[in-house]
Amino acid sequence: MKKIVLMASLAALPLGLAGCDKKTEAPKAEASADAMGDMAMPAEVKHGKGTGTVTAIDPAKGTVALDHGEIAELQWPAMKMGFAAKPEVLKDVKVGDKVQFEIDWDGKAGTVTAIGMEP
Template identity: 50%
Template sequence: MKPLYLTAALAAAVLLSGCGKKAETPAAEPSAAPAPAVASAASDMGKMDMPVGATMAKSTGTVTAIDKVAGKITLDHKAIPEVKWPAMTMAFAAKPALLESVAVGDKVAFDVTITGNAGEVTAIKKQ
């Protein structure tokens, strides 16, 4: 599974919004033409409190493996429609402290930040 097309589409959308048409409207500060465009792009980005191209999602699943040394958790997770992922078993990065709260076999609800075809679990809770 390599949803790279989605990343490309997201990147294109970000680029399009970043160079939107706002610069062509009369600038509030005529003395600094490029400034409004920069400010506009920055405020658009401000809505997304995460790296460009990353998607935050919530899902549920079952823990199938935990590697505290590597900081990885393997989850048999349900579909994640935000990134068009089907249900699957895969490893996610996770902070060590987060891995202390769950065990193999637990059914969990989790938050994940997905970038490309990798993800980091940012919150997890046993159900």
């Protein structure tokens, strides 16, 4: 009878330790969440408008490439570059179209938020 009780308490020990481990891990998890919060500091998103020619569209990847003119709001010269774009934004344009467009630029990547044929 004593043996059984002893075994039971030994069996309970690892469980108790596991519980302690979880408690000591909790602050670490919070610290990393804070670090991620710092990294996720919202970059300043700039909005720009431009005109250009569509050079490629990849609806599956949700990208569009534009040979665009200057974009004053972003102090960009004319260039060819790719942007992210939702399929519904791209539905009315095709490669070769002369377009006007609006983009959001977060400092690293741009997203076309509106695009359509140049009037």
